[in-house]
Amino acid sequence: MTKTASPYADEIDQRRTFAIISHPDAGKTTLTEKMLFFGGAIQLAGEVKAKGDRRRTRSDWMDIEKQRGISVMTSVMTFRYQGNIYNLLDTPGHEDFSEDTYRTLSAVDSAIMVIDAAKGIEARTRKLFEVCRLRDIPIITFINKMDRESLHPFELLEDIENTLALDLTPFNWPIGQGKNFAGLYDMRQSAIRRIDNPSGELEKVNGPEDPKVAELFNEHEREAGVEDLMLALEASKPFDADAFNEGHLSPVLFGSALREFGVKDLIDTLGAIAPPPQGLEADVREVAPSEPAMTGFVFKIQANMDPNHRDRIAFMRVCSGKLSRGMKARLARTGKMIGLHTPQFFFAQDRALAEEAFAGDVVGIPNHGTLRIGDTLTEGEVLAFRGVPSFAPEILRRVRLADPMKAKKLKEALQQLAEEGVTQVFTPVDGSPALVGVVGALQLDVLKDRLMAEYKLPVDFESARFSLARWVVCEDKAELSKFETRHRGSLATDLDGAMVFLAASEFDLTYEGDRFPSVQFFDVKDYQ
Numbered sequence: 001m002t003k004t005a006s007p008y009a010d011e012i013d014q015r016r017t018f019a020i021i022s023h024p025d026a027g028k029t030t031l032t033e034k035m036l037f038f039g040g041a042i043q044l045a046g047e048v049k050a051k052g053d054r055r056r057t058r059s060d061w062m063d064i065e066k067q068r069g070i071s072v073m074t075s076v077m078t079f080r081y082q083g084n085i086y087n088l089l090d091t092p093g094h095e096d097f098s099e100d101t102y103r104t105l106s107a108v109d110s111a112i113m114v115i116d117a118a119k120g121i122e123a124r125t126r127k128l129f130e131v132c133r134l135r136d137i138p139i140i141t142f143i144n145k146m147d148r149e150s151l152h153p154f155e156l157l158e159d160i161e162n163t164l165a166l167d168l169t170p171f172n173w174p175i176g177q178g179k180n181f182a183g184l185y186d187m188r189q190s191a192i193r194r195i196d197n198p199s200g201e202l203e204k205v206n207g208p209e210d211p212k213v214a215e216l217f218n219e220h221e222r223e224a225g226v227e228d229l230m231l232a233l234e235a236s237k238p239f240d241a242d243a244f245n246e247g248h249l250s251p252v253l254f255g256s257a258l259r260e261f262g263v264k265d266l267i268d269t270l271g272a273i274a275p276p277p278q279g280l281e282a283d284v285r286e287v288a289p290s291e292p293a294m295t296g297f298v299f300k301i302q303a304n305m306d307p308n309h310r311d312r313i314a315f316m317r318v319c320s321g322k323l324s325r326g327m328k329a330r331l332a333r334t335g336k337m338i339g340l341h342t343p344q345f346f347f348a349q350d351r352a353l354a355e356e357a358f359a360g361d362v363v364g365i366p367n368h369g370t371l372r373i374g375d376t377l378t379e380g381e382v383l384a385f386r387g388v389p390s391f392a393p394e395i396l397r398r399v400r401l402a403d404p405m406k407a408k409k410l411k412e413a414l415q416q417l418a419e420e421g422v423t424q425v426f427t428p429v430d431g432s433p434a435l436v437g438v439v440g441a442l443q444l445d446v447l448k449d450r451l452m453a454e455y456k457l458p459v460d461f462e463s464a465r466f467s468l469a470r471w472v473v474c475e476d477k478a479e480l481s482k483f484e485t486r487h488r489g490s491l492a493t494d495l496d497g498a499m500v501f502l503a504a505s506e507f508d509l510t511y512e513g514d515r516f517p518s519v520q521f522f523d524v525k526d527y528q
């Protein structure tokens with residue numbers, strides 16, 4: 001990476017803002033724990049998600065999450081390790097929360113893809129990978145659980161290459177697997193790491209035929225093991241930094257998160273090759289991280305992180321300059337200046353006031369509804385970032401209130417929850433009751449749970465006669481007006497007042513598209 005002549009160049013170059021993508025159960029939580037442990041951010045590995053009767057962390061604050069044992073909400077964890085600052089943005093594991101995941105991935109510069117060595121690429125990994133590919137996010141692959149019976153490394157690499165159409169360069173190679181997993185061969189440094197030394201220095205060897213390597217293999221696997229290693233060294237593509245930065249090539253590391261093995265090498269690799277904070281496209285120009293003036297965008301809103309403080313936290317990625325506690329910032333959506341009095345950093349167990357933050361950092365800004373997903377803050381420049389999209393919901397429902405007298409309260413509650421991104425709300429222009437739209441069914445449960453817990457509003461959901469919502473854009477005013485008159489009963493506005501067409505089916509949508517060729521229907525909308 002090129003060093004920038006910015007007053008904050010050193011700060012920027014130290015930062016790595018990344019996410020871990022994986023299929024549930026591949027070991028994301030375990031890996032997160034170990035990384036935080038290495039970074040000294042937590043005292044005891046095992047605190048991120050303790051199952052059973054062990055203590056749960058604060059990120060598991062919701063009842064629904066406790067019942068289902070999944071991590072519903074995105075959070076951020078910061079740790080330091082050997083001179084670098086790592087901001088790990090947690091992507092929710094459940095597939096219903098893809099929207100949250102998209103938003104989170106809009107705020108990272110790289111990702112670690114964790115794969116279960118016994119399973120290879122699984123459905124959710126593939127989906128998340130596709131999101132990363134859309135944004136050309138560089139990916140480091142970590143093949144986990146090598147201490148269990150695994151697929152052969154060649155088989156794993158082939159599976160990843162073929163399924164994802166991604167070039168791979170192994171950085172290390174497993175010596176044995178399952179109960180015979182004895183170490184890693186570092187292919188770039190001709191060195192080994194023994195299983196009983198997860199975090200010390202690597203041990204230099206004289207190539208794959210060095211007796212130190214051979215003796216690590218189980219006697220019965222020795223010959224084939226050394227041969228495979230030689231073949232792997234011969235056949236591996238050299239690491240190409242440009243191809244990696246463009247998201248076409250992924251370095252591969254093997255290991256066992258549970259045994260803490262290979263985790264140090266993974267963090268070292270992240271520090272050495274993952275890009276520091278990158279420039280970001282805004283509506284009027286591209287913003288470079290090295291610019292002196294602060295800019296940032298909100299990619300997540302989370303309420304009730306701490307049940308004792310019913311606050312709402314807007315998670316903002318700083319994109320340039322320096323955020324100083326107490327500074328005033330311009331909110332692009334309203335043009336108003338707001339004070340950043342208590343920006344916070346998040347660690348595994350704690351928060352701390354953020355006195356200053358730089359490009360790549362994620363700060364939590366407590367607020368009472370001022371900030372929304374997609375909001376841009378600047379030091380005054382009129383500019384808004386794009387790229388935190390809203391997706392057309394896959395499920396549309398009407399909310400039925402147990403007590404119809406509470407309609408006004410419901411409206412307010414839905415507005416707030418929509419601002420947090422928990423649901424989308426569509427207000428029909430003909431005055432009929434609002435509809436909620438979600439991407440997955442579990443999101444409805446969360447919505448119901450929160451309406452009850454936070455607003456004391458018992459609700460049920462009824463199916464609506466619509467199944468699709470699409471944002472409407474039409475340059476031709478006369479045609480748009482004709483469309484509006486014709487479809488008054490199927491039009492609604494979203495949270496920002498943008499027009500949405502509600503359709504009963506795909507057929508309906510295509511039919512209307514043919515009848516009104518200048519009207520365009522979009523299933524993704526950039527916030528703002």
Ligand code: G4P
Nearest residue numbers: 023024025026027028029030051144145148256257258259
């Ligand atoms: P996730 O967040 O991706 O869903 O996965 P998580 O880390 O919770 O790991 C899923 C299961 O796999 C856990 O076991 C965990 O201990 C195990 N695991 C993770 N990494 C490794 C590894 O490198 N080797 C082996 N052998 N197992 C690993 P569990 O029994 O479901 O949970 P727990 O009761 O142990 O917490």
